[in-house]
Amino acid sequence: MTKADIINKIASETDINKLQISKTIEAFMDITKDSLGKGENIYLRGFGTFEIKKRAEKKARNISKNITMVIPAHNIPFFKPSRHFIEKSKKQ
Missing domain, CATH: 4.10.520.10 (IHF-like DNA-binding proteins)
Structure with a gap:
């Protein structure tokens, strides 16, 4: 499953548009990378x-x-x- 597949699945199960979902997923990945980079x-x-x-x-x-x-x-x-x-x- 790709990131696009995840975005499409979330969009189909909720009333959130794909752009907002994409921004949320990108923010989660950025926060995860930053936190792990700091050793958290x-x-x-x-x-x-x-x-x-x-x-x-x-x-x-x-x-x-x-x-x-x-x-x-x-x-x-x-x-x-x-x-x-x-x-x-x-x-x-």
Whole structure:
């Protein structure tokens, strides 16, 4: 499902026009990116949590060049679905 599909589905189920829905979704995504960039988690009860996970520094090998390289410590975004979200997705 694409963002356009989501906008169309919300528009068909509500009386909100597509432009307002699009602006709302864009604002949500911007706020989510900004918050995660600052290291803040986002908790959506009944849906899940957007978190930042810290990955430790590690050694890796580039087998095509036969060299060892160090991948520095870094943060990655992570989504953890709520129990309700998991149970609902299993039923479908």
